[in-house]
Amino acid sequence: MDLIPPAAARYPLKMDTRKPDNAAPAAEDGRETPAPLVSVCIGAYNRKDTIRECVDSALEQTWKNKEIVVVDDASTDGTREILQGYGDRIRLICRDTNSGICPVTRNQAVAAAKGEYVAFLDSDDVWYPEKLAKQVAFMEGHPDIPLCHTLCHVIDGESRVVGVRQDLAIIPKTGWIFERLLDHCWITISTVMARKGLFAEIGKFNEGDPYGWLGEDHEFFLRVAKEHPIGLVGEILAGFRKAGQGITASNWKANPEPVPLFQALLERRDIWDGVVPRRRMVRALTDKCDENAWFYRNRGENARAWWFVRQALKADWTDRRAWCHAANLLVRRTGKAKR
Numbered sequence: 001m002d003l004i005p006p007a008a009a010r011y012p013l014k015m016d017t018r019k020p021d022n023a024a025p026a027a028e029d030g031r032e033t034p035a036p037l038v039s040v041c042i043g044a045y046n047r048k049d050t051i052r053e054c055v056d057s058a059l060e061q062t063w064k065n066k067e068i069v070v071v072d073d074a075s076t077d078g079t080r081e082i083l084q085g086y087g088d089r090i091r092l093i094c095r096d097t098n099s100g101i102c103p104v105t106r107n108q109a110v111a112a113a114k115g116e117y118v119a120f121l122d123s124d125d126v127w128y129p130e131k132l133a134k135q136v137a138f139m140e141g142h143p144d145i146p147l148c149h150t151l152c153h154v155i156d157g158e159s160r161v162v163g164v165r166q167d168l169a170i171i172p173k174t175g176w177i178f179e180r181l182l183d184h185c186w187i188t189i190s191t192v193m194a195r196k197g198l199f200a201e202i203g204k205f206n207e208g209d210p211y212g213w214l215g216e217d218h219e220f221f222l223r224v225a226k227e228h229p230i231g232l233v234g235e236i237l238a239g240f241r242k243a244g245q246g247i248t249a250s251n252w253k254a255n256p257e258p259v260p261l262f263q264a265l266l267e268r269r270d271i272w273d274g275v276v277p278r279r280r281m282v283r284a285l286t287d288k289c290d291e292n293a294w295f296y297r298n299r300g301e302n303a304r305a306w307w308f309v310r311q312a313l314k315a316d317w318t319d320r321r322a323w324c325h326a327a328n329l330l331v332r333r334t335g336k337a338k339r
Contacts, residue, residue: 039113043105103205148231
């Protein structure tokens with residue numbers, strides 16, 4: 001199902017009197033500069049090697065009626081100086097102290113945004129030239145949908161394409177995707193465009209523990225998906241950089257699946273109550289424990305595998321997969337003791 005039955009009044013489109021729609025705002029003597037239609041929101045911290053490519057990809061969009069809001073999170077490696085070199089082509093907000101978490105800079109950029117739409121771009125990712133134009137067209141053609149995303153390439157540290165992050169054959173199409181988001185976070189933040197009014201309804205990105213350092217985007221998408229359909233523009237319009245060690249990548253309990261996030265979500269009835277039963281949330285958690293237990297067993301890291309077994313049994317002591325992992329790990333331990 002592509003769309004819900006019309007409940008269209010929730011997100012009525014405003015009549016845009018700017019001509020043409022895709023013209024860049026320009027100040028005239030004695031007049032206030034018109035507000036842009038799209039606000040690009042970038043948060044940056046110590047990204048001197050990628051920030052220029054990132055910002056340039058936003059500047060080079062075929063959609064001209066935009067602003068680029070960059071929040072520098074107290075960078076110390078020269079990132080801020082690179083950003084200052086863009087002058088008035090971007091709106092640069094400089095923080096005095098480092099927040100240590102992504103949602104702080106995202107929320108600050110959204111608060112400063114002047115556009116009707118906000119589009120997020122991480123400071124090590126890139127956009128392809130038609131990205132904003134195609135998403136604006138989608139959003140204006142689907143007034144009941146408050147958020148859409150696109151497909152994206154995976155790129156390496158040298159910006160070479162190494163794959164596609166989510167295949168079109170399996171990614172959820174436009175519609176109600178809450179339960180699919182329990183299986184996997186199908187949405188890449190650097191492909192997201194949302195109506196700014198959505199944040200007044202749903203709230204900002206969660207800066208609290210554990211979301212601030214783990215899965216604040218996933219938690220936000222679940223809150224949106226509980227109330228609204230989510231749109232997919234089924235084209236590859238961005239590059240997601242898979243390089244280095246971010247906050248999540250350096251935390252073994254959250255890899256390859258974010259178990260601590262789903263432990264927290266299980267206690268958040270405000271997110272899932274009325275959409276799925278509690279047993280579905282338990283299943284989502286134990287699925288991720290199972291995958292991570294397999295991952296660490298295969299690497300021979302048995303202590304870490306045991307941790308996921310225990311978390312699964314805490315959530316559901318009848319989970320057969322967890323007991324199978326436990327039996328296998330006990331056999332391994334016994335074998336080592338005999339040797």
